[in-house]
Amino acid sequence: MADIVRSIGCIGCGNMGGAIMAGLAERTSYTLYGHNRTRERLRPLVAKGVKAMADAASLVRGSDVIIMGLKPYLVEDALRRILPQLTRDKLVISIAAGVTLGALRDAVEGICPVVRVMPNTPALVGAGMFGLCLEDPNLSDAQKTLVHELFGAIGTTLELAEKSFTAFSALVGAGPAYVFQFMNAVVQAGVTLGFPRAEALRMVIGLFEGSVRMAAASEHSLTELRDQVCSPAGVTIEAINHMDRTALQGHIIDAILAADKKGRELEG
Ligand SMILES: NC(=O)c1ccc[n+]([C@@H]2O[C@H](COP(=O)([O-])OP(=O)(O)OC[C@H]3O[C@@H](n4cnc5c(N)ncnc54)[C@H](OP(=O)(O)O)[C@@H]3O)[C@@H](O)[C@H]2O)c1
Structure with a gap:
């Protein structure tokens, strides 16, 4: 060298x-x-x-x-x-x-x-x-x-x-696609709520940037950080309950496991 x-x-x-x-x-x-x-x-x-x-x-x-x-x-x-x-x-x-x-x-x-x-x-x-x-x-x-x-x-x-x-490929190499997919869904919700798409995108980018920095800097687990946003009888817990009822986390896990399975098939 x-x-x-x-x-x-x-x-x-x-x-x-x-x-x-x-x-x-x-x-x-x-x-x-x-x-x-x-x-x-x-x-x-x-x-x-x-x-x-x-x-x-x-x-x-x-x-x-x-x-x-x-x-x-x-x-x-x-x-x-x-x-x-x-x-x-x-x-x-x-x-x-x-x-x-x-x-x-x-x-x-x-x-x-x-x-x-x-x-x-x-x-x-x-x-x-x-x-x-x-x-x-x-x-x-x-x-x-x-x-x-x-x-x-x-x-x-x-x-x-x-x-x-x-x-690692299924989780992180492919990972930006999962993040963009989730961001896109939040933007779409913003448009549905009446925000112009460009404005909704700016909001979502700020939301993700801030949340990622907070997760990186915090000593709390992701579950604790989520729970801090969920006031009793409040707005956020309604959305979290809906996500749990529709097994959003389970679907995301299954999607990544499917990517891993495909990766292993391609490698033979
Ligand atoms: N994309 C990702 O997010 C990602 C993540 C992790 C790993 N990877 C790995 O990165 C590698 C590239 O993937 P990619 O998504 O970047 O594919 P890509 O966009 O198709 O890039 C491959 C490039 O190689 C060029 N090429 C093909 N034959 C060539 C040759 N004989 N000499 C010189 N250049 C040639 C292609 O030229 P043309 O412009 O003419 O098609 C193309 O620009 C893959 O092995 C993949 O496993 C990709």
Whole structure:
């Protein structure tokens, strides 16, 4: 590994790879390279200072760290194609769901260490949640620190055993979709109550931001925080009772378990 990592390249700058690179562009001083099948898609990243590379080989030559942002079924083949440019001082990071560390290590033929990261899209605004699998025995302590620093610059990192990755994907990788779905329902209620949609959205964003910050700062459990809002014979308990009668929490749990089941099926 280069003593000082200066350059990060990403092959496949779509929704997730693009979010990571945009976050890094705004919050770090690494030299950033991006390569994408449809070059047009790099335009917003180039505007943030990412250098567009015409091919994967030149991206790999210039990058100390290579992030694989491709769909899972493309990752191993793409790694085999860049083998001639890989050297032992580089680091490959895959964000692909379901592509195991073993498969990644086989694909790079042990030339350089590999890391699995399970990200989520709030990386775009520096608030991603990243599961890190740092189980490749070829990984040095300095490289482990680097991976924490790199993703720590655009969110929160959590080291996980690889066996927890599928569950983490269903819970956190997919998680922003669940949150947006819930936010959308609250916005829709706001519109139904007579607020213009844009105003309802502003209210809901403030509501979620405040509640999340409170949950993070408080020593109380989520149940206690909920109960503090529910005055006896008040308004809030009516809504909570309705949610409980219709088993909202159970439905949410079942939805996430269904995502986990699908993830396991896809992994075979
Ligand atoms: N989206 C999420 O929230 C999320 C969360 C956790 C993990 N992930 C993981 O992130 C990875 C990417 O998912 P995504 O949702 O970001 O998909 P995506 O938006 O389709 O991004 C994939 C990108 O790869 C590009 N690409 C395809 N073949 C290529 C090639 N040969 N060379 C260079 N670029 C190529 C595509 O180009 P085009 O623009 O031409 O299609 C596309 O921009 C997946 O492995 C997924 O498991 C995603």
